[in-house]
Amino acid sequence: MKLLRTLFVFSFGCGVLGLLVAIAVAVYFSRDLPDVSELKDVQLQTPMLVYTKDGVLISQFGEKRRIPLAIEQIPQQMKDAFLAVEDARFYEHPGIDFIGVTRAFVSLVLTGEKRQGASTITMQVARNFYLTRDKTYRRKIREILLAWRIEQLLTKDQILELYLNKIPLGQRAHGVGAAAEVYFGKTVDELTLPEIAMIAGLPKAPSVLNPIYSVDNAVERRNVVLSRMLAVEAISEEEYQSAKHALLEGKYHGPSIEMNAPYVAEMARQYMVEKYGEEQAYTSGFKVYTTIDSKLQQGAIDAVVQNLLDYDHRHGFRGPIANPWLVQQDDQEDPVLVLPETPWTQQQMLDYLKPFRGYQRLQPAMITEVGEQSATVLTRRGITGSINWQGMNWARxxxxxxxxxxxxxxxxxxxxxxxxxxxxxxxxxxxxxxQLPEASAALIALNPQDASIQALVGGFSFGQSQYNRAYQAKRQMGSNIKPFIYSAAFNHGYSLASLVADAPISHWDASSGVAWRPKNSPEVYDGDTRLRLGLAQSKNVMSVRLLRAVGVQNIRQHLSKFGFPLEDIPPNESLALGSASFTPLAVANGFAVIANGGYQVTSYLIDHIDDQHGNRLFKHQPLVACPECEQLDESMTEFDGLTEFASIAADQFVMCPAYPVDQNQQAPHVVSSTNTFLVTQAMNSAIWGGGNWSAGTGWNGTGWRAARALKRRDIAGKTGTTNDAKDAWFSGFHPGLVATSWIGFDDHKRKLGSTVANSNLGANQIVGKEFGAKTALPAWIKFMQVGLQNMPVQPFTAPDNIVSVRIDRASGLLTHSTDSSTRFEYFEAGTEPTQYAESISHPVDPFIESESQATDSADELF
Known part of the structure; x- marks a missing residue:
């Protein structure tokens, strides 16, 4: 009995001492434990998602891929798999599995090694959120204490939800939602039992147990999980046997991008980083909704890619990218083909092709056999196919x-x-x-009412070049600038019927010691010509004469109303021919002002931003062209090229019934709707021409291909080509859509060149010098074929102060005749001619100043 009492006292003392030590340890390690209450409202690091305005995902940014899921969204079988292999008694213990701890302690005593961690799911949550993965006693004690606190704070389902969303599962996937996408390209509810078991086996060693690293490792671990699920009766024997023998492939699946628009995505990324900082932008789960229309964006991509390929093909084949069997011999100028003695296997050819990458719809391939008018190819993807003669006869x-x-x-x-x-x-x-095109291109489309970007393409392929030519490349406008020159002329007394001399100019420049001789392209001169024809047929010398008559500084001030920075507008006569350099986005924005009736709108890409829970964080409030909102024409006063609104009372603004905006959103009316209507009429003639073909008076505008392809009267446009055809443009619009197409080389010195006919091809091939009408317009047409599909025919409506009178085509004066030598023309009320052509022998335009009065010089541009 004495011995028993002694043992009891000793045991009791040890127990008390152990309890005191435990309490002391707990108190000691609890001093700097983090506050777990934040887990109630934890914000998991979630990547930024970028969408079109119609909800199509175009990109994802962020180091960690995560798709947060509520516990109700996670399949029961997924939960069962993780519980079976990680913590079978999860719903029974208080955060610490004492049976597991005992087992780990025994293992430590017997082996002297920390082989078993005895971590519960709650303890793993504590470690994943607050601790490191170091195997130290200090970390383990802190982990246990945090787990206990977490169990007091959250329900079991809340803890399991945090765990399944937080756990790292390899390949930058965090949480089961991202793992399902990365390894199988599925959502969690689409996973099969073998796939679920594979994911559940990853936490032990995600870097080496995933199927991308090793299929064998992944299968072995998957089967361990399946056996544990069978042991705890989460699955049946039949399910176990079927899943155990299922095949598993190791393939990486990228984010579920529904549309590839990397130039747009990169612009959105830059915006978010500037607004929120890099770390917050990439980890806060922002959902960024752009103004992009997915259908129009795809149409723009297709248009740019096809147009660049067409241009590139008609200029000839530059030869293969490589050939492993070409050998340079001393007595040969060019390498000689020396085939290997042992023909390469398909795998050798695929290995050789592996470093080469595809761009857009182009993919690398090796020619394995050459026939008379065909060839056999093996693509980098392992597909064998043929190229027939129609697929290669372009390649001179x-x-x-x-x-x-x-x-x-x-x-x-x-x-x-x-x-x-x-x-x-x-x-x-x-x-x-x-072949991969060497030329570059851009296409930008805007809604003219608020300049929201509907589609944007910055080059052939983002993989080829990340340089976004749509908003980064400043290029000379060429004749694309002429509508703005003519707009200034209409503000200074000219009309569509005004006559300007279409005749050669030769002006001596004393400062340079040479004569400046701007020329038409082609060099055809028609004498006195109405302004409608001058713009529609892009007469260079007429544009120069208009600039001289209006004045360079007046022209510059007027151009600034369309959003062109004044400092980028050259103060000399070269401006008349497009020497000013602007980005395609700026050019499209300028044409939007013409299309919307003269309201200065500013382009934008981000419509709104939501947090990961769908709460609205930001909504763009654009300036909107709203003719119904107010009548400003009588109230406008000119000041330094802008419009002064200080005298306009706030009560003059009303809500626009078509586009509800308040007075702070109404775009300034910088150019009268009368002016823009007249410009639009001339641009419409640039597409549809005029006259009567059966009577011999018909004529084409420079954009006649658009009329032939689109067959719509409610479009207007203007070609543009710079000196030596280094830049080619086409800008045009429907009342509901503006688009600008540009093509050129990134090397500003390189010309777009010219081509001759290829006898292998048909009659519709483009030949001759490259110009805006041949080189940039095809992309605009292809895009507009998509963009106009759901837009009803919408004729250009004349403002109230526009009148229409019959004029003589030759003189621009009134006429009593009604034959093909006449036409109805639009005029601003009060500016229509008062004289009749029959009474004037030789009409003279009073606005033209003599060439000797002009002193500015200009480069030869057309």
Whole structure:
């Protein structure tokens, strides 16, 4: 009995001492424990998502991929799998599994090694949110204490939800939602049992147990999870056997991007980083909704890609990218093809192709066989196919941008075995030969009412070049500037019927010692010509004469109303021919002002931003063109090229019934609607021409291809080409959509060149010098074929102060005749002619100043 009492006292003392030590340890390690109450409102690091305005995902930014899920959204089988392998008694213990702790302690005593951690799911939550993964006693004690606190704060389901959303699962995937997407390209509710078990097995060692790293490792671990699920009766024997033998592939699945618009996505990313900072932008789960229309964006991408390929093909084939069997020999100028003694296997060819990457719809491929007028290819993706003659007969040799070789007759004129080339996929394992374009292009489309960006393409491929030419590249406008010059002229007494001399100009510039001779392109001169024809046919010398008559400074001030920075507008006569350099976005914005009736709107891309829970954080409030809101024409006063509104009382503003905005959102009316209507009329003629073809008075505008393709009267546009065709433009609009197309080389010195006919191709091929009408307009047409599909015909409506009278085509004066030599013309009320053509022998335009009065110089641009 004495011994028993002694043992009891000793045991009791040890127990008390142990309890005191435990309390002391708990108090000691609790001093600097974090406050777990924040877990109630924890914000998981979630990537930024960028959408179109119609909710199509175009990009995701952030180091960690995570798709937060509520516990109700996670399948029961997924929860069962994690519980079976990680914490089978999760719903029974208070955050610390004492059975597991005992087992780990015994293992430590017997082996002297920390082989078992005895961590519960609650303890893992504590570690994942607050601690490191270091295997130290200090960390373990803190982990236990935090787990206990978490259990007092949250329900079991809340803890499990945090765990399944926070746990790192390899390949930058955090949480089961992201893991389902990364490894299987699915949502969690689409996963099969074998896939669920594979994901549940990852927490032990996510970097080496995932199928992308090792399928064998992943299968072995998956089967361990399945056996645990069977042991706890979460699945049946039949389910176990079926899942255990299921095949597993190791493939990375990127974010579920529904549309590839990287130039737009990068603009949105830059905006968010500037607004919120890099760390917050990438981790706060922002949902960024752009103004992009997904249908129009895809149309813009297709238009730019096709137009660049068409331009590139007509200038010739630059040869293969590489050929592993070409050998340079001393007695040969060009490398010689030396085939290997042992033919390469398909795997050797695929290994050789691996470093080459595809762009847009182009993919690298190796020529494995060359026939008379066909070739066999193996693509980088392992697909074998053929290129027929129609898929390669364009490929005459490229010599320079101005010259091409003879049209090929057989496939051997183009290709040889081993050539690595770019191909485009066609139907039924057929391919077409192609090449990566060297020229660049951009296309930008806006809603003219508020200048919201509807579509934006900054180049052929973001993978090829991240330089966004749509809003970063300042290029000379060429004749794209002329509508703005004519707008200034209409403000200074000119009309669509005013006559200006279309005749050569030769002006001696004493400062340079040379004569300046701007020319039309082509060099055709028609004498006195009405302004409607002058703009529609892009007469250079008429534009110069208008600038001289109105004055360079007046023109510059007027151009600034369209959003063009005054400091970027040259103060000399070269301005008349487009020497000013602006981005395609700025050009489109300027044309939006014409399209909306003269309201100065400013382009924008971000419509609104939501947090990860859908709460609205930001909504853009654009300035909107709203003719119904107010009548400003009589109240406008000119001041330094802008409009002074100080005298306009606030009660003059009313809500616009078509576009509800308050007075702070109404865009300033900087150019009268009468003025923009007249400009639009001339731009409409640039597409549709005029006259009567059957009577011999018909004529084409420079954009006649748009009329032929679109067959709509409610469009207006203007071509543009710079000196030596280094830049080609087409800008145009429907009342509901403005678009600008640009094409050129990033090397400002390189010309777009010219082509001759390829005898292998049909009659509709583009030949001759590259101009806006041939080189930029096709992309605009292809885009507008998509953009106008759901837009009803909307004729250009004349403002109330526009009158229409019949004029004589030759003189621009009134006429009593009604034959084909006359037409009805629009005028601002009070500016229509008062004299009749029959009474005037030689009409003279009173606004033209003599050439000797002009002193500014200009470069030759057209």
């Amino acid at each position: 040799r490229f010599i320079t941008d101005e010259r091409q070789g003879a049209a090929p007759k057989v496939a051997a004129d183009i290709l040889q075995q081993g050539d690595v080339v770019m191909v485009e996929a066609a139907a039924d394992s057929m391919f077409a030969l192609s």
